[in-house]
Amino acid sequence: MVAAAAIEEGKPAAAWGAVLSMALCVAMLIASEFMPVSLLTPMAEGLRATEGQTGQAISISGLFAVTASLLITTVAGTLNRKWVMVAMTAVMLLSLVLVAAAPNFMVLMIGRALLGICIGGFWALATAVIMRLVAESDVPRALALMYGGQAIAAAFAAPIGSYLGGLFGWREVFWALTPIVAINLAWHVAALPSLPANRKQNFRAMFDLLKRPYFQRGLAACMLSWGSAFTMFTYLRPFLERVTGADVTTLSVLLLMLGCAGFIGTWAAGRFIKGNVAPFLKLPALVMGGATVGLLLLGSSVVAASLFMAIWGAMNTMFSVIWMTWISQNADDVPEAAGSLMVAAIQASILVGAMLGGFLLDGISIQATFIGSIVLALLAIALIGNGQRLLKPE
Structure with missing residues (x-):
C-alpha cells in the first residue's frame, strides 16, 4: 500500500x-x-x-x-x-x-x-x-x-x-x-x-510563509538555537587551549571525538524522531546549552571536557534533522520557500553568533563568550516551550 x-x-x-x-x-x-x-x-x-x-x-x-x-x-x-x-x-x-x-x-x-x-x-x-x-x-x-x-x-x-x-x-x-x-x-x-x-x-511564497505566526516563532527559535551553538563552537579551540590546557595532540583528539559523536546523533535522529516533532524542538538548545554550561563549570578537566564535547557533537547532527523535519511537517505546502528561508536564517545566525562570540572574547573573556551562548540557548528554550506554538494549526 x-x-x-x-x-x-x-x-x-x-x-x-x-x-x-x-x-x-x-x-x-x-x-x-x-x-x-x-x-x-x-x-x-x-x-x-x-x-x-x-x-x-x-x-x-x-x-x-x-x-x-x-x-x-x-x-x-x-x-x-x-x-x-x-x-x-x-x-x-x-x-x-x-x-x-x-x-x-x-x-x-x-x-x-x-x-x-x-x-x-x-x-x-x-x-x-x-x-x-x-x-x-x-x-x-x-x-x-x-x-x-x-x-x-x-x-x-x-x-x-x-x-x-x-x-x-x-x-x-x-x-x-x-x-x-x-x-x-x-x-x-x-x-x-x-x-x-x-x-x-517566487518571493511571494516566502513572504506569505513569513506572515504565518507559528512559522515566525519557529524561525526565530531556530535562529536563537543556531546562534547559541556557533557563539560557543566558533571559539571552542581557544577555550580548550586556555581553560582545559589542551596541547595540539589533545586538541586534535577532542575535536575528532566531537565529530565522531555525530554518528550517534545521526543514528538517534533516524530512530527516535518520528510523528509529532514538537517535543524535540527544544532539545538542541537544551542539550547543547547544557553541555556549554558543563564546559564552563568543569572544562578545566580533560575528561569532563571530552564528555561534554561528545554530548554537544551528538546533538549537533540531530539539530538539523529536527528542524528540517519541522519544515517537512509544518510547511509541506511550500517546502522550497521554507527551505530557502531556513538556510538563509541558519547562515545568518551562524554569522551573527560568531560575531557576538568574538566581541565577547576580545572585549571580556572566553568565559563571557560561553555565557553569551548559554543566554541565547535560554531564550530559545523559553520561546519554544513545549513546541506546540510552533506547529501549524490543524
Whole structure:
C-alpha cells in the first residue's frame, strides 16, 4: 500500500539510492566548505597572501550561500529539480578545480564564491527533494541518512585534510576531492528520478510563509538555537587551549571525538524522531546549552571536557534533522520557500553568533563568550516551550 501510494504521488517507493547520493553530496559540501580551516597557513603562503586575507576569502562562501538560498527557487523557476541538483554538484566540482589550480588570490575568491552558491542552492532545496524521494513516514529517517554525510565530513575532513596537506601540499588535497565529486555527479544523474517543479516559485511564497505566526516563532527559535551553538563552537579551540590546557595532540583528539559523536546523533535522529516533532524542538538548545554550561563549570578537566564535547557533537547532527523535519511537517505546502528561508536564517545566525562570540572574547573573556551562548540557548528554550506554538494549526 505504501509503495502504491508513493507511486501515485509521484514519489518513488524505494529511492534510497538517491538519498545516499544526496548524503555523499552533503559530505563533499561540508568537506569542501571547512577543509580550508585546517589548511589556512599553507594556502596563504602558496598564494602569497596573509592568513587574514585568506580567511576572508574562505568566509565569502557564507555570503554567497545566504544569497543563493534566497534566490534559488525563483531563479530555478519551473526547471526540473533533478537537473538543478545536478547543476549544483557540477558547480561544486568547478569550484574545487578553481581552488586547487588557483594561481592567485582572486581566483581563489571566485572558487569559494561558486562553492557558496552551491551550498545555498543545495540546502535550500534538499529537504523538499527528500520529501519527494520517500514516503512521508520515512522523511525523518531519510533526512537522518542524508545528514550522516555531515557527520562523516565533520569527523574526518579537517584531520585528514591537515595530514594529507602536510604530506603532499594543500592543492593536492583539493584535487583529491574532485574525482569523488565527479562520481557523485554521475550518481545524481543515474539515481535521482525526474522531479518536475510543482509550481513556479517566487518571493511571494516566502513572504506569505513569513506572515504565518507559528512559522515566525519557529524561525526565530531556530535562529536563537543556531546562534547559541556557533557563539560557543566558533571559539571552542581557544577555550580548550586556555581553560582545559589542551596541547595540539589533545586538541586534535577532542575535536575528532566531537565529530565522531555525530554518528550517534545521526543514528538517534533516524530512530527516535518520528510523528509529532514538537517535543524535540527544544532539545538542541537544551542539550547543547547544557553541555556549554558543563564546559564552563568543569572544562578545566580533560575528561569532563571530552564528555561534554561528545554530548554537544551528538546533538549537533540531530539539530538539523529536527528542524528540517519541522519544515517537512509544518510547511509541506511550500517546502522550497521554507527551505530557502531556513538556510538563509541558519547562515545568518551562524554569522551573527560568531560575531557576538568574538566581541565577547576580545572585549571580556572566553568565559563571557560561553555565557553569551548559554543566554541565547535560554531564550530559545523559553520561546519554544513545549513546541506546540510552533506547529501549524490543524
